[in-house]
Amino acid sequence: LTPKRKPSSHDVAERAGVSRTTVSYVLNGRTDKAIPEETRARVLDAARALSYRSNRLANGILRGRTKLLGVVVPDLLNSFYARVLQGIHEECDRYGYSVLLTHSRNDVTAEQRRVELLMEYRVDGLVCVTYARREADIVAWAEETSRSGLPCVLLDHLPSSPLLDGVASHDTEGARTAVEHLIRLGHSRIAHLRGDQTVSTGVDRCRGYAAALRESGLPLDGRMVVGDHFLVEEGRKGLLALLDLPNPPTAVFAANDDIAEGALLALESRGLHAPGDVALVGYGNLEAMRGFGLTTIDQNPSAMGRRAVQCVLARLEDAEMIPQRILIATQLVVRRSCGASTAA
Amino acid sequence: LTPKRKPSSHDVAERAGVSRTTVSYVLNGRTDKAIPEETRARVLDAARALSYRSNRLANGILRGRTKLLGVVVPDLLNSFYARVLQGIHEECDRYGYSVLLTHSRNDVTAEQRRVELLMEYRVDGLVCVTYARREADIVAWAEETSRSGLPCVLLDHLPSSPLLDGVASHDTEGARTAVEHLIRLGHSRIAHLRGDQTVSTGVDRCRGYAAALRESGLPLDGRMVVGDHFLVEEGRKGLLALLDLPNPPTAVFAANDDIAEGALLALESRGLHAPGDVALVGYGNLEAMRGFGLTTIDQNPSAMGRRAVQCVLARLEDAEMIPQRILIATQLVVRRSCGASTAA
DNA sequence: CTGAAAGCGCTAACAA
DNA sequence: TTGTTAGCGCTTTCAG
Numbered sequence: 001l002t003p004k005r006k007p008s009s010h011d012v013a014e015r016a017g018v019s020r021t022t023v024s025y026v027l028n029g030r031t032d033k034a035i036p037e038e039t040r041a042r043v044l045d046a047a048r049a050l051s052y053r054s055n056r057l058a059n060g061i062l063r064g065r066t067k068l069l070g071v072v073v074p075d076l077l078n079s080f081y082a083r084v085l086q087g088i089h090e091e092c093d094r095y096g097y098s099v100l101l102t103h104s105r106n107d108v109t110a111e112q113r114r115v116e117l118l119m120e121y122r123v124d125g126l127v128c129v130t131y132a133r134r135e136a137d138i139v140a141w142a143e144e145t146s147r148s149g150l151p152c153v154l155l156d157h158l159p160s161s162p163l164l165d166g167v168a169s170h171d172t173e174g175a176r177t178a179v180e181h182l183i184r185l186g187h188s189r190i191a192h193l194r195g196d197q198t199v200s201t202g203v204d205r206c207r208g209y210a211a212a213l214r215e216s217g218l219p220l221d222g223r224m225v226v227g228d229h230f231l232v233e234e235g236r237k238g239l240l241a242l243l244d245l246p247n248p249p250t251a252v253f254a255a256n257d258d259i260a261e262g263a264l265l266a267l268e269s270r271g272l273h274a275p276g277d278v279a280l281v282g283y284g285n286l287e288a289m290r291g292f293g294l295t296t297i298d299q300n301p302s303a304m305g306r307r308a309v310q311c312v313l314a315r316l317e318d319a320e321m322i323p324q325r326i327l328i329a330t331q332l333v334v335r336r337s338c339g340a341s342t343a344a
Numbered sequence: 345l346t347p348k349r350k351p352s353s354h355d356v357a358e359r360a361g362v363s364r365t366t367v368s369y370v371l372n373g374r375t376d377k378a379i380p381e382e383t384r385a386r387v388l389d390a391a392r393a394l395s396y397r398s399n400r401l402a403n404g405i406l407r408g409r410t411k412l413l414g415v416v417v418p419d420l421l422n423s424f425y426a427r428v429l430q431g432i433h434e435e436c437d438r439y440g441y442s443v444l445l446t447h448s449r450n451d452v453t454a455e456q457r458r459v460e461l462l463m464e465y466r467v468d469g470l471v472c473v474t475y476a477r478r479e480a481d482i483v484a485w486a487e488e489t490s491r492s493g494l495p496c497v498l499l500d501h502l503p504s505s506p507l508l509d510g511v512a513s514h515d516t517e518g519a520r521t522a523v524e525h526l527i528r529l530g531h532s533r534i535a536h537l538r539g540d541q542t543v544s545t546g547v548d549r550c551r552g553y554a555a556a557l558r559e560s561g562l563p564l565d566g567r568m569v570v571g572d573h574f575l576v577e578e579g580r581k582g583l584l585a586l587l588d589l590p591n592p593p594t595a596v597f598a599a600n601d602d603i604a605e606g607a608l609l610a611l612e613s614r615g616l617h618a619p620g621d622v623a624l625v626g627y628g629n630l631e632a633m634r635g636f637g638l639t640t641i642d643q644n645p646s647a648m649g650r651r652a653v654q655c656v657l658a659r660l661e662d663a664e665m666i667p668q669r670i671l672i673a674t675q676l677v678v679r680r681s682c683g684a685s686t687a688a
Numbered sequence: 689c690t691g692a693a694a695g696c697g698c699t700a701a702c703a704a
Numbered sequence: 705t706t707g708t709t710a711g712c713g714c715t716t717t718c719a720g
Binding site: 008020028054059061 | 712713714715716
């Protein structure tokens with residue numbers, strides 16, 4: 001019964017006894033070309049009868065717009081990226097866009113190839129969630145991409161050069177909130193387990209930490225700032241080092257939840273606990289840390305995703321728009337590890 | 345410098361001083377048409393100079409293959425789906441496929457519309473991760489999709505009718521392993537917090553539970569099986585009911601990790617703990633439950649995703665292939681909640 | 689209001 | 705070995 005070949009607009013035209021042009025007009029709901037109700041109904045019927053589906057590839061070629069958004073994430077397993085992706089999808093739905101998804105596996109070369117691929121599919125724009133890498137790499141990449149003219153917004157770690165649009169969480173603000181919270185709980189010896197200092201997120205969170213101390217009149221002790229990577233192991237070793245200090249901190253702000261997990265591991269290995277022995281606040285609100293009762297900063301990743309889509313679509317309309325840099329507000333999530341009563 | 349319009353194969357041909365045919369041959373690396381090294385180099389140079397990118401849309405139209413795989417997941421935030429997606433991507437990479445991703449938001453109508461959309465993009469195949477819904481809905485959907493002729497594999501909850509290919513975890517086996525583990529730890533009053541009995545996963549896990557008891561010669565007590573949905577709240581209420589039994593269970597097998605989380609909540613509200621008061625095993629190994637120390641069954645979701653892709657590509661080659669039903673082996677993940685020493 | 693013709697970017701059969 | 709021609713499924717002038 002059903003023919004092997006997918007029905008084309010030609011088949012619909014034939015069945016409705018009109019030309020392909022008319023079919024196109026009707027199916028695209030073009031109100032400018034007034035088409036008699038009777039004809040329109042015939043076309044619609046024929047299309048339904050053949051279960052005709054418009055071919056978006058052909059449309060893409062013809063109109064130069066595919067309604068496809070390319071998305072690159074470092075990896076799929078991290079709940080932060082998952083939430084970003086969820087925000088991207090939500091916003092894409094509102095504009096009739098579909099998502100062509102790809103992951104870079106935290107690898108520059110792979111990322112480059114994937115972007116290339118997305119371009120071959122003629123995506124209308126790109127949202128690229130960057131991972132922690134050398135600033136120079138990001139800049140080089142940004143320059144290349146910007147030259148291609150494809151609307152592209154970077155998300156998470158941003159390059160300092162304003163070549164491309166960017167969306168990030170308001171990290172200095174978020175870090176400050178985290179540290180202020182610890183200060184409010186009565187701590188004055190607060191350490192920072194730092195992330196990569198080669199990327200904006202690492203730098204900004206460290207700045208926020210320093211700002212909070214300064215504003216509260218607390219001294220900034222260099223020995224209280226350790227670590228250099230957003231990794232569990234780095235957090236573990238970092239906290240161990242802090243504990244071995246002559247005058248160890250009573251509270252710790254970790255630059256992300258992975259680092260915080262490492263800190264928790266370190267405490268456990270010494271038979272210590274948070275918040276009893278050390279109050280701990282993380283950053284990022286990873287799903288996995290909920291069970292550990294980690295107090296942390298939520299970056300509102302889905303809002304980041306949504307804004308990124310808005311931004312890329314805006315640039316699609318106006319290529320000359322001055323490069324945006326959008327910061328998303330964060331929120332403190334209080335759980336056990338900081339020592340605040342959750343009832344409060 | 346860079347022209348506004350994307351370079352076409354025509355531009356490349358002109359620059360290389362050859363015809364579009366030759367360009368096509370060279371760029372597609374067709375070894376059958378012997379092309380002199382000199383010409384080939386000229387074409388390649390021209391392509392690079394113009395930073396020409398082949399248009400996969402045009403290719404898709406022409407060859408009837410887009411190298412696009414449509415993927416539908418219920419939602420992006422659940423780490424199970426994230427891991428499935430990761431497996432899908434991994435396998436797609438190996439075959440040069442790209443993923444057009446969509447989510448159904450646990451809604452039949454939305455799901456239908458999304459699939460429609462994917463078809464308009466002429467995806468070569470579909471992997472559809474189903475969510476818990478009425479069997480009749482799945483069957484109706486399967487019939488419709490199967491009629492369209494698009495290669496499609498269902499993943500997770502499978503319909504009983506073998507209309508489409510399906511991939512699931514080996515749930516009876518997995519459930520049995522979970523319960524056997526509790527039995528081995530010395531429990532004999534083991535309850536089951538059941539999931540939806542309208543979907544394969546819910547039914548199979550319940551079967552596995554019963555099988556394990558039977559094989560160990562333990563009685564199957566109807567009052568020990570409660571609940572009917574894969575929800576946190578259902579688990580909470582279920583465990584509360586179990587605790588109120590005259591002779592409450594000493595161990596509980598929850599049909600998924602959400603239910604298990606509810607059970608943990610229930611225990612907490614009574615001032616009880618796992619494994620001290622009740623030993624608990626979940627199912628699914630959700631990321632979020634790691635911190636809670638929940639012993640659970642890992643479904644190897646990435647393997648599920650990989651197999652699904654293999655399956656859909658196989659059917660693309662051979663539409664007449666007899667419908668597959670692939671079961672993926674599970675694995676017990678021992679943590680605190682079951683009371684086994686993790687050192688063992 | 690509708691159809692014929694051109695053409696998007698590309699590949700493939702067939703000549704030359 | 706290369707170019708010519710046709711055509712994939714579609715939209716869009718432009719006549720009628």
